[in-house]
Amino acid sequence: DSGVTQTPKHLITATGQRVTLRCSPRSGDLSVYWYQQSLDQGLQFLIHYYNGEERAKGNILERFSAQQFPDLHSELNLSSLELGDSALYFCASSVELGLAVSTDTQYFGPGTRLTVL
């Protein structure tokens, strides 16, 4: 158990709908990363939050957004869902003490499996 929790485990929804995925980082971790894993694209970075602020964006669609709350949990919002959004969504957390050089490692949650019908 990595200490990172994600809910729900599974989500089945229809095209055009909106869903929210939730992530609670390990105790003390300030950074949260979101990744998408699909069969054809592998594991891809979506977005990174540090202590409530957006740090970096990867291959995240405009239909997707995220935020990190004062208690450090994070939510990934996916809207206008398409069949191609079906994937495993992982969040990972790391300590990241705010230094310019990071030696932190990322610990992954169990993921949310999203199926869009």
Added chain:
Amino acid sequence: QKEVEQDPGPLSVPEGAIVSLNCTYSNSAFQYFMWYRQYSRKGPELLMYTYSSGNKEDGRFTAQVDKSSKYISLFIRDSQPSDSATYLCAMSGITGSARQLTFGSGTQLTVLP
């Protein structure tokens, strides 16, 4: 061309064999190199973490990084059926927005009893 290339396998070996997994990369900014193990439908689990070039050993696992060749390896000695999983290499830069991980496509390993 992908930033990180990894042979997807699948790779099947008998129990007790030495397994060699490899990745190549093109981005010179990568400084941290990791190997994750992922069991089916589970989250990736960190196995090894290496900074810059060199070797690192942890039990049956040895990670090697050759930055001059942009090549990293993971060796598994005395492989066990419980090692059957997908192995993902991952890399990241150092500063600011470069901390996100870039993954290889994963190598599926089966260790036969």
